[in-house]
Amino acid sequence: xxxxxxxxxxxIAGSIYALVASGFSLIYATNRFVHFAHGTTVTxxxxxxxxxxxxxxxxxxxxxxxxxxxxxxxxLLMFLLIYRPLKQRKSSNAILLVASIGxxxxxxxxxxxxxxxxxKTLAYIPVxxxxxxxxxxxxxxxxxxIATALLLxxxxxxxxxxxxxxxxxxAVADNEELAExxxxxxxxxxxxxxxLGSGIAGLASVLVVLEQNIEPVMGTGLxxxxxTGAIIGGISSLPGAVLGSYLLGIVENFGIWWLxxxxxxxxxxxxxxxxxxxxxxxxxGISKGIKE
Amino acid sequence: MIEGYIIHLLILIxxxxxxxxxxxxxxxxxxxLNLGHxxxxxxxxxxxxxxxxxxxxxxxxxxxxxxxxxxFGLLLVVGTRNLKGDYFALATxxxxxxxYSVFLNWTQVTRGPLGIPGIPKPELFGLRxxxxxxxxLFVTITVFFVVMFVWKLATSRYGKLLEAVRDDEIAxxxxxxxxxxxxxxxxxxxxxxxGIAGSLFAxxxxxxxxxxxxxxxIILVVTIVMIGGLASIRGSIFATVLILLxxxxxxxxALPSSMIGPTRQIIYAVLLLCVLLLRPRGLFGKVDLE
Numbered sequence: 001x002x003x004x005x006x007x008x009x010x011x012i013a014g015s016i017y018a019l020v021a022s023g024f025s026l027i028y029a030t031n032r033f034v035h036f037a038h039g040t041t042v043t044x045x046x047x048x049x050x051x052x053x054x055x056x057x058x059x060x061x062x063x064x065x066x067x068x069x070x071x072x073x074x075x076l077l078m079f080l081l082i083y084r085p086l087k088q089r090k091s092s093n094a095i096l097l098v099a100s101i102g103x104x105x106x107x108x109x110x111x112x113x114x115x116x117x118x119x120k121t122l123a124y125i126p127v128x129x130x131x132x133x134x135x136x137x138x139x140x141x142x143x144x145x146i147a148t149a150l151l152l153x154x155x156x157x158x159x160x161x162x163x164x165x166x167x168x169x170x171a172v173a174d175n176e177e178l179a180e181x182x183x184x185x186x187x188x189x190x191x192x193x194x195x196l197g198s199g200i201a202g203l204a205s206v207l208v209v210l211e212q213n214i215e216p217v218m219g220t221g222l223x224x225x226x227x228t229g230a231i232i233g234g235i236s237s238l239p240g241a242v243l244g245s246y247l248l249g250i251v252e253n254f255g256i257w258w259l260x261x262x263x264x265x266x267x268x269x270x271x272x273x274x275x276x277x278x279x280x281x282x283x284x285g286i287s288k289g290i291k292e
Numbered sequence: 293m294i295e296g297y298i299i300h301l302l303i304l305i306x307x308x309x310x311x312x313x314x315x316x317x318x319x320x321x322x323x324x325l326n327l328g329h330x331x332x333x334x335x336x337x338x339x340x341x342x343x344x345x346x347x348x349x350x351x352x353x354x355x356x357x358x359x360x361x362x363x364f365g366l367l368l369v370v371g372t373r374n375l376k377g378d379y380f381a382l383a384t385x386x387x388x389x390x391x392y393s394v395f396l397n398w399t400q401v402t403r404g405p406l407g408i409p410g411i412p413k414p415e416l417f418g419l420r421x422x423x424x425x426x427x428x429l430f431v432t433i434t435v436f437f438v439v440m441f442v443w444k445l446a447t448s449r450y451g452k453l454l455e456a457v458r459d460d461e462i463a464x465x466x467x468x469x470x471x472x473x474x475x476x477x478x479x480x481x482x483x484x485x486x487g488i489a490g491s492l493f494a495x496x497x498x499x500x501x502x503x504x505x506x507x508x509x510i511i512l513v514v515t516i517v518m519i520g521g522l523a524s525i526r527g528s529i530f531a532t533v534l535i536l537l538x539x540x541x542x543x544x545x546a547l548p549s550s551m552i553g554p555t556r557q558i559i560y561a562v563l564l565l566c567v568l569l570l571r572p573r574g575l576f577g578k579v580d581l582e
């Protein structure tokens with residue numbers, strides 16, 4: 001029965017990764033560079049929720065809403081202050097990547113300064129005894145996480161598929177110059193996808209915080225997973241990123257069957273490595289994988 | 293007291309000069325955005341510490357630290373040979389994470405998070421380098437040789453080839469040069485520097501644990517290279533001194549010790565972002581990173 005339990009654990013982890021990956025992938029698709037600080041957006045979101053809910057004592061749902069709004073704003077700020085000037089100077093993707101790592105270190109340490117290194121918990125939903133499902137133990141909270149994540153992912157998918165902004169995003173993702181010729185303001189679309197992607201990161205942080213502790217370094221692990229999930233599935237495709245994330249969650253949890261659990265993060269990177277080497281365009285095969 | 297402090301700073305600056313000049317060879321001269329440098333630093337430190345504790349003479353473990361690191365450099369280049377630009381950077385970053393988690397989890401060899409204490413001070417030809425002043429002398433000599441070597445290499449015809457890899461790889465291939473071999477060699481020399489810098493670091497601090505070889509340290513070295521300027525050895529040396537001295541000012545401000553670490557990281561990150569935004573060539577750089 002241990003296999004079922006590992007599978008369920010994989011699903012839970014995968015749901016969180018999928019939320020991180022889908023925001024990341026939205027940003028990547030229109031902007032075409034690796035926004036590594038995306039994981040730290042989740043960290044900032046978690047501390048925002050902690051501030052709104054535990055320190056200011058707001059209603060949980062209002063606090064969650066404020067969190068999503070503030071992470072969206074954070075995404076916009078990062079785009080306007082750092083990425084847009086760099087893009088305007090036609091900096092290479094590698095430079096943008098270095099800038100995003102700089103941003104990540106900056107935000108992570110800012111949280112460390114503001115909130116201290118000790119672990120915070122939200123304790124909104126008390127820990128309840130898990131229910132047994134085909135031999136695996138799963139808590140009601142974890143079912144909520146999986147369901148919410150799936151619902152959100154469907155919502156994002158419908159959004160990019162059918163709304164006007166979603167279509168504009170896909171157009172810019174497909175061919176930025178052509179989209180501009182057709183009268184779309186590519187910069188504005190890129191900024192909007194930053195807001196949207198970071199907002200999704202905010203939602204991810206709400207779900208993460210329900211189950212895990214809040215730490216300044218939590219974002220690094222999350223972006224590694226989200227990013228790996230996105231690469232595995234096909235980085236600029238939303239369904240691909242989601243698929244890859246679930247796959248990663250499951251592989252990782254089965255991996256620690258044989259390996260010490262400390263290697264969990266390394267499993268993600270080994271998988272990432274393999275995919276970069278063998279199939280950089282991911283499972284769903286978006287051929288724009290290798291770009292200079 | 294104050295002399296001890298200055299000697300300590302100078303030793304660290306020396307170690308980081310070796311590290312930064314090495315990184316500049318791969319990032320600046322050859323144009324490989326290598327974020328795995330800190331892993332080579334760590335590999336060097338662990339190799340040297342473990343060998344020395346097993347009774348291998350210092351001079352041999354010192355060189356082996358460089359050799360093992362450069363072998364891993366070769367491995368990394370071979371593994372990533374099809375990747376370019378940000379994908380290459382990410383793969384090398386991934387390499388750093390994997391090496392970090394091996395340090396953390398391979399407890400039989402590295403003792404995991406406990407780290408390796410009691411690394412002996414080096415002994416050279418029967419001469420024990422026990423006090424910090426003679427260690428500074430030893431570091432200075434190493435720095436001198438490394439800087440001279442990289443400088444000679446960079447200004448030679450071979451160095452021009454490396455710069456050509458950075459500027460126009462396809463054209464160089466058309467001229468019949470094996471660009472992969474050039475990249476591999478540059479990476480190996482770069483990793484060698486990082487490896488011996490790791491050895492210098494380990495034997496000076498006499499204690500290593502995985503946390504010295506993590507992400508924040510990559511940012512430190514990359515910041516040094518970017519601020520100093522790509523393909524400028526003078527720049528890297530100057531920037532190392534600058535970057536390591538700036539946070540020392542924090543010691544004289546009444547900050548609680550728990551805040552010094554994060555503040556230092558914030559300073560580095562802000563400096564890096566400023567350099568990227570305002571002066572992408574750095575202080576003495578000759579080229580922009582493409």
